[in-house]
């Protein structure tokens with residue numbers, strides 16, 4: 001009689017009986033049981049191990065159970081587990097200072113939230129109040145979070161400064177493999193996507209637009225690394241019209257691209273940066289907004305009408321301090337850059353060349369997408385049923401994948417080693433060989 005098997009069965013049964021899951025038809029779920037982890041590995045109660053090439057929801061950048069981060073949380077819990085936002089708390093200040101230190105010059109203040117969605121909510125609020133305008137332009141093929149109604153449902157004064165009649169306008173960004181602009185080169189895609197945005201701004205009315213909100217690299221949408229010059233072009237058109245540029249670095253930030261922020265490599269400085277996930281690898285839920293000095297000054301005299309009970313929660317703050325310090329001391333961001341450039345990128349390119357089911361691979365650092373197609377000529381996406389098989393076969397071989405639509409996102413923790421990559425690529429290779437013959 002194996003008691004650990006009982007625990008796995010119990011975890012599964014309790015989940016199915018009582019846990020209501022995100023983004024799912026509840027009846028169709030078959031969750032993997034996870035009981036523990038270390039670095040790039042997780043395991044169930046019986047000790048069955050998985051190589052984590054998902055980083056869970058692309059957030060465990062420092063790897064599972066980093067001892068310094070765990071210890072910082074334990075020590076903070078013993079000293080003070082919670083304190084309200086209007087107090088001054090040493091560790092909150094230390095966390096904000098460290099985030100400001102890796103952010104661009106001229107962005108010295110941080111507003112803490114509970115996660116990524118409320119970071120985006122608050123960045124939009126800041127941009128609207130700073131500009132006195134209401135529209136927000138963002139991209140099709142983006143994800144910015146799952147809130148929106150809470151403050152509008154609120155029944156007191158806090159609702160009033162957040163009530164804007166008009167809302168959100170969407171535009172297309174660059175994505176050469178499935179170009180909306182009939183482009184054949186990255187240069188054409190960049191130029192035409194920028195022209196499209198300029199036209200959108202003109203016809204929407206520049207004076208009505210508070211912000212352009214973009215993921216520096218759209219993540220869930222498929223790791224759509226922008227062509228050189230695109231983000232700089234967006235910055236230029238924003239400057240021309242006094243529009244705030246919000247870059248959402250929730251998924252791309254804090255090491256994922258081999259840099260502290262994805263936009264750094266594109267030579268732009270935004271007005272607001274949203275972050276969450278990698279800032280503390282999700283050991284305690286947290287997110288926030290990094291604020292330019294000019295926007296921060298707007299709220300020197302004027303009330304900022306936003307806040308959360310757990311803004312700057314001590315356990316989250318302690319985990320941020322320990323995480324940024326460990327990432328710096330251990331060269332974890334540099335490791336993501338090196339692995340991406342020398343190992344993971346070339347290995348995925350090689351898979352693309354050998355497997356007709358791979359339409360394209362793209363990415364940077366430890367942030368990659370393998371786009372699967374049913375037909376390499378038409379680029380028709382591999383259907384959902386076949387993607388279900390891909391997922392099941394990867395899990396069966398001990399790899400935890402991150403799958404969106406017709407893509408496998410290869411997104412391991414930033415501490416991933418060469419050996420981990422070799423193991424994962426062997427598994428991808430085997431599973432892609434199962435898909436190829438059906439083409």
Ligand code: PLP
Pocket residue numbers: 057114115116117118120143144145146215219220248249250251252276277287
């Ligand atoms: N922004 C981006 C770019 C994201 O990828 C996500 C989550 O995946 C969010 C915002 C929302 O973050 P959260 O799930 O912490 O609310």
